[in-house]
Amino acid sequence: MQILGIDIGGTGIKGAPVDIDSGQMLTERHRIPTPQPSVPEAVADVVAEIVNFFHWRGPIGCTFPSVVKSGVIHTAANVDKRWIGTDAHALFQQRTGCPVMVLNDADAAGIAEMEFGAGRGHMGLVIMVTLGTGIGSAMFVRRTLVPNTEIGHLVIRGKDAEERASDRARKEKELDWEKWAERVNEYLHYLEALFWPDLFIIGGGVSAKYNKFLPLIETRAEIVPAQLLNDAGIIGAAFAARVLVEPVHPTPDSVMTPPDQNE
Numbered sequence: 001m002q003i004l005g006i007d008i009g010g011t012g013i014k015g016a017p018v019d020i021d022s023g024q025m026l027t028e029r030h031r032i033p034t035p036q037p038s039v040p041e042a043v044a045d046v047v048a049e050i051v052n053f054f055h056w057r058g059p060i061g062c063t064f065p066s067v068v069k070s071g072v073i074h075t076a077a078n079v080d081k082r083w084i085g086t087d088a089h090a091l092f093q094q095r096t097g098c099p100v101m102v103l104n105d106a107d108a109a110g111i112a113e114m115e116f117g118a119g120r121g122h123m124g125l126v127i128m129v130t131l132g133t134g135i136g137s138a139m140f141v142r143r144t145l146v147p148n149t150e151i152g153h154l155v156i157r158g159k160d161a162e163e164r165a166s167d168r169a170r171k172e173k174e175l176d177w178e179k180w181a182e183r184v185n186e187y188l189h190y191l192e193a194l195f196w197p198d199l200f201i202i203g204g205g206v207s208a209k210y211n212k213f214l215p216l217i218e219t220r221a222e223i224v225p226a227q228l229l230n231d232a233g234i235i236g237a238a239f240a241a242r243v244l245v246e247p248v249h250p251t252p253d254s255v256m257t258p259p260d261q262n263e
């Protein structure tokens with residue numbers, strides 16, 4: 001089955017049709033810079049532009065870098081604050097004329113990794129952490145997603161963890177890999193003290209350079225880089241949106257999608 005995946009980020013909005021049985025994108029992704037300010041109407045226009053680019057008339061899975069419950073955006077750490085309270089599900093559906101499922105970006109990336117990437121077959125407690133502009137998180141227990149965990153905002157040394165250990169923090173504070181890895185280490189140790197995961201998957205753009213920092217990280221849990229890199233959001237959103245067309249009965253080897261979208 002084919003579903004259009006769209007990944008909305010603070011700097012770019014990317015989309016591609018995905019074969020959700022194989023987890024493969026069917027074409028090159030199409031990317032459009034995120035409008036600034038990233039207000040709802042302007043972002044919805046870009047979503048519609050991507051849909052038109054692919055002449056798409058079917059279901060769409062769409063990520064958003066915020067807490068998303070029943071399609072409504074509840075936080076806006078790295079997008080325009082006017083999103084808070086917006087029904088993204090209704091807005092995108094009305095703008096595109098297609099059935100749409102909206103979910104948190106890190107949850108989507110985690111779903112893709114659990115199904116087609118680094119977490120494939122893992123039955124334990126898995127935490128995927130995306131290190132990018134912010135810190136996103138996705139947590140799975142026996143392959144079931146606990147949606148909207150926002151553990152990138154835990155407070156460490158009096159500061160939001162994403163202000164200290166995101167990839168943006170590395171770049172803005174011009175930290176070398178050692179210094180930044182220390183911060184990531186401290187953050188992951190905090191997560192370990194709270195959640196005792198069996199596996200960490202490290203995602204986000206920086207995970208492509210994992211050989212620069214993963215050897216400097218020491219965790220009790222196994223730790224691996226994400227495998228789908230920049231495509232994880234698109235693939236995971238498309239995979240999650242399969243509930244729009246087929247009922248999903250969770251089994252031990254199928255990842256459950258955020259449950260509250262299409263009640």
Ligand code: BGC
Pocket residue numbers: 065066067075077078104105106107130133134135136137150152162
């Ligand atoms: C947001 C999360 C998001 C993450 C990555 C954080 O600032 O609160 O919802 O998943 O950034 O984009």
